[in-house]
Amino acid sequence: MGVPANQIQVLSPTKRGSTGTVNLNRLLQASLNPPAPGKRERHFGDVIFREGDRVMQIRNNYDILWTKTDGSAVGTGVFNGDIGIIEKIDPDMEVMRIVFDDRQADYDFTQLNELELAYAITVHKSQGSEYRAVVLAAWGGSAFLLSRSVLYTAITRAKELLVVSGREETIAAMTENAKTGRRYTGLKLRLQERN
Numbered sequence: 768m769g770v771p772a773n774q775i776q777v778l779s780p781t782k783r784g785s786t787g788t789v790n791l792n793r794l795l796q797a798s799l800n801p802p803a804p805g806k807r808e809r810h811f812g813d814v815i816f817r818e819g820d821r822v823m824q825i826r827n828n829y830d831i832l833w834t835k836t837d838g839s840a841v842g843t844g845v846f847n848g849d850i851g852i853i854e855k856i857d858p859d860m861e862v863m864r865i866v867f868d869d870r871q872a873d874y875d876f877t878q879l880n881e882l883e884l885a886y887a888i889t890v891h892k893s894q895g896s897e898y899r900a901v902v903l904a905a906w907g908g909s910a911f912l913l914s915r916s917v918l919y920t921a922i923t924r925a926k927e928l929l930v931v932s933g934r935e936e937t938i939a940a941m942t943e944n945a946k947t948g949r950r951y952t953g954l955k956l957r958l959q960e961r962n
Contacts, residue, residue, distance in 0.1 A: 774898065778890050778893055778901055779887055779889060779890070780917050781889065781908040781909070782889060792884035795884075796815070796884055800819045809856050811876075811879040814883070818854070819853060820884060821885045822850070822851055822852070822853060822865060823849065823883050823885035824845045824851075825882065829844045830843060831878075833867070833870040833872040834870065835871075848896065849867050850867070852866050854871065862874065862875055863875075865882075890920050890924075894920055898924055899926050900928040901925035902931075905933030905937045907934070913941045914946060915945045916945075917941065
């Protein structure tokens, strides 16, 4: 449909199952960034990180040093939800360079637990972001994740194009499930205690 692969984001309500992000990332990596001679990889648990892979920072790290790709500035901090591309893996130095838009950061191999493949991400992780095109994998999952609010969030991430791949019954169940989980923060009690 004329949209480059790097401007398409696959979303799933869940991490688990055949259409969860873990499996989708494995399949998409094999298709979009397969192994090749000279392309370095780093195994980390069940994940293979490969030069050229799309990855996401999954927790705030205020200490990671970054530099602008043009060398004009230096700073610290890479944050939960930031998506980048693995530019280089250096097995001798045990470092992986990731480019986040106009910033680059070097991760030593002990920090790889802060990264996930990001060809497919959960709808929850996509909140606050927009993508030129979104593919929503809506095949099933727990009733808690298959809700109207999750569907709404997924749909509103797409700027130009939305493709829904799934079952009609799943989409129908999501539109009918308007339940929201109660949040037990204790805020009301704390405010009452202050007065």
